[in-house]
Amino acid sequence: MASSPRLYLLDYGAGNVQSLANSIAKLGYQFEWISRPEDFAQADKLVFPGVGAFGTAVANLRAKGLFEPLRSYLRSGRPYFGICIGMQILFASSAESPESEGLGVIPAPIERFTRESGKAVPHMGWNHAAFVGESAEVQGESERVGMSEEDSYYFVHSFRAAYDPATTGEWAHTTTQYGQELFVSSVRRENVFATQFHPEKSGEVGLRILEAWLSAPLEAIDAHRVPSTRRTREVIVAPKDGFTKRIIACLDVRANDDGDLVVTKGDQYDVREKVESSAFIITTTSTSESPSATTKASSPTRAVRNLGKPVALANRYYIEGADEICLLNITSFRNSPLRDQPMLAVVREAAAQIFVPLTIGGGIKDTVDPDGTPRTALEVAGAYFRAGADKVSLGSEAVTAVEKLRENGWVGDGTSAIETIAYVYGRQAVVVSADPRRVFVDPETYQGPYADELVRASEATATSLGSEGEAGKAWWYQCTIKGGREPRPLSICELARGIDILGAGEFLLNCIDRDGSGRGYDLDLIRLVRRTVGIPVVASSGAGRTDDFVDVFEKTGVEAALAAGIFHRYEVEIGQVKARCGEAGIRVRRVGS
Numbered sequence: 121m122a123s124s125p126r127l128y129l130l131d132y133g134a135g136n137v138q139s140l141a142n143s144i145a146k147l148g149y150q151f152e153w154i155s156r157p158e159d160f161a162q163a164d165k166l167v168f169p170g171v172g173a174f175g176t177a178v179a180n181l182r183a184k185g186l187f188e189p190l191r192s193y194l195r196s197g198r199p200y201f202g203i204c205i206g207m208q209i210l211f212a213s214s215a216e217s218p219e220s221e222g223l224g225v226i227p228a229p230i231e232r233f234t235r236e237s238g239k240a241v242p243h244m245g246w247n248h249a250a251f252v253g254e255s256a257e258v259q260g261e262s263e264r265v266g267m268s269e270e271d272s273y274y275f276v277h278s279f280r281a282a283y284d285p286a287t288t289g290e291w292a293h294t295t296t297q298y299g300q301e302l303f304v305s306s307v308r309r310e311n312v313f314a315t316q317f318h319p320e321k322s323g324e325v326g327l328r329i330l331e332a333w334l335s336a337p338l339e340a341i342d343a344h345r346v347p348s349t350r351r352t353r354e355v356i357v358a359p360k361d362g363f364t365k366r367i368i369a370c371l372d373v374r375a376n377d378d379g380d381l382v383v384t385k386g387d388q389y390d391v392r393e394k395v396e397s398s399a400f401i402i403t404t405t406s407t408s409e410s411p412s413a414t415t416k417a418s419s420p421t422r423a424v425r426n427l428g429k430p431v432a433l434a435n436r437y438y439i440e441g442a443d444e445i446c447l448l449n450i451t452s453f454r455n456s457p458l459r460d461q462p463m464l465a466v467v468r469e470a471a472a473q474i475f476v477p478l479t480i481g482g483g484i485k486d487t488v489d490p491d492g493t494p495r496t497a498l499e500v501a502g503a504y505f506r507a508g509a510d511k512v513s514l515g516s517e518a519v520t521a522v523e524k525l526r527e528n529g530w531v532g533d534g535t536s537a538i539e540t541i542a543y544v545y546g547r548q549a550v551v552v553s554a555d556p557r558r559v560f561v562d563p564e565t566y567q568g569p570y571a572d573e574l575v576r577a578s579e580a581t582a583t584s585l586g587s588e589g590e591a592g593k594a595w596w597y598q599c600t601i602k603g604g605r606e607p608r609p610l611s612i613c614e615l616a617r618g619i620d621i622l623g624a625g626e627f628l629l630n631c632i633d634r635d636g637s638g639r640g641y642d643l644d645l646i647r648l649v650r651r652t653v654g655i656p657v658v659a660s661s662g663a664g665r666t667d668d669f670v671d672v673f674e675k676t677g678v679e680a681a682l683a684a685g686i687f688h689r690y691e692v693e694i695g696q697v698k699a700r701c702g703e704a705g706i707r708v709r710r711v712g713s
């Protein structure tokens with residue numbers, strides 16, 4: 121019996137390759153890592169799951185002596201599957217790092233998406249792919265490498281190869297439209313197949329692509345060789361793209377009083393039960409979970425709300441059709457996440473079962489271990505990426521960094537956690553999670569710095585504000601750190617502008633006033649921030665019914681909406697949210713596809 125092809129994965133040492141490794145393991149294939157130049161000779165098939173920045177990928181490949189062997193491998197005719205940067209590196213150059221040369225297999229440049237017509241960049245989320253050229257004429261699964269025009273795939277990138285029949289047209293397998301830009305979303309020619317999207321993060325339909333490529337016999341892949349000139353065609357840009365709004369499930373994780381990691385959920389960040397547990401009554405007056413709780417809770421003895429086990433719950437949301445899952449380690453600021461082995465184990469276990477993007481937040485900042493060893497935020501992020509996170513989320517650290525940026529005249533110095541992580545892993549891997557709260561002022565007498573950002577309560581909003589405000593009042597949104605405990609002299613708009621300058625790829629916008637309230641998202645806040653930044657914004661806090669999602673998408677234009685409590689308590693299912701959005705004409709990824 122013929123032995124199975126030797127499959128190798130190329131790891132240049134910086135990108136997050138764990139997600140792909142998990143997907144391949146899930147499909148039951150064995151693989152080895154290429155880490156030395158001589159390993160290429162052993163490979164019958166090669167996957168390059170490049171995640172991160174183009175320049176970093178090229179520099180790392182060169183430093184490890186892997187760049188030229190990779191070029192030779194491609195010339196040898198053996199099958200190659202590139203993902204994201206693994207596709208972009210086939211091109212001649214990238215505007216992301218003009219000083220770094222690509223492999224030049226495809227004689228065209230990679231360029232930056234424009235922010236035309238208000239679309240957010242990075243292109244982050246699920247989008248369709250349409251076959252072009254000869255790929256549009258074949259129908260077979262194997263020729264289409266498991267792809268289908270019915271499905272959506274997960275993209276996360278700021279740079280793309282434009283579709284041009286004269287250059288990229290000969291390579292294009294599919295194109296995708298984002299806003300009014302048409303780009304190459306996959307290439308297939310001779311022994312080369314590559315996707316701009318992430319099959320390993322595209323749920324079951326992504327696994328189908330991997331399976332189609334992995335299971336193809338070597339001869340069949342070789343038979344894809346085609347003459348050097350292929351038929352190409354013009355592709356018409358449609359009035360509307362196929363980009364979908366994302367529904368994200370969020371799990372706030374922390375240790376309960378027995379030391380077990382549990383999913384918890386607060387009301388305005390207070391995650392302890394309302395009623396004291398007699399088993400725990402002691403008389404000290406120390407910690408509580410939120411500033412608003414400091415006055416109402418004199419006892420620390422209320423038990424931490426326990427809504428389930430993190431991995432089981434994350435898996436439930438994956439199966440129910442969440443487009444992304446977010447795990448926030450909400451008390452990690454108290455110690456070093458690198459020492460938090462149970463949390464890293466949770467990330468590892470969740471990543472092995474969940475094939476949609478996984479964001480991990482909490483404690484990502486420069487720290488010093490109790491033994492005096494300094495740890496950079498980049499190291500902490502690296503540990504989360506190696507455990508299987510696709511994106512990391514920074515909270516307190518981002519606020520501090522933007523305060524410093526403001527002091528320095530809004531010019532970054534390259535040292536902040538956002539900058540260092542984005543440099544290595546790419547902008548798209550860095551999320552900032554903000555915890556703002558309202559500060560009420562009298563608009564007639566207010567002399568502070570945020571006059572331009574004031575939101576005024578109208579008669580209508582004042583009614584819905586309840587205890588939060590009254591007609592005639594106005595407020596600005598203040599940033600906080602340490603899980604809402606410490607207010608900072610920084611507004612949400614300053615934070616939004618600052619993180620865009622520093623290079624974050626996404627803004628996760630919580631709202632302490634609405635958290636856990638079920639009264640709907642804070643549309644004033646979300647609208648304000650959406651107008652301020654060009655990166656994708658995730659609305660968070662306050663979802664109570666399916667119509668809240670429709671409202672936030674229709675009234676603010678955000679790219680994604682996140683919820684926690686209603687999903688944890690089985691009040692609303694993700695499928696119901698998607699069905700309601702679909703009824704309202706909002707494009708969402710089909711559940712189960």
Ligand code: 1PR
Nearest residue numbers: 370389450482483515516553603635636661662683684685
């Ligand atoms: O500051 O980098 O260590 O990050 C800490 C992270 O932990 C931040 O993202 C911060 O938002 C989060 N966090 C800290 N304390 C709490 C808390 O609840 N006591 N959770 C906390 C924040 C907000 C959302 C929540 C939505 C939706 N929770 O995660 O899931 O508000 O809830 P809902 O749909 O039930 O209304 P750092």
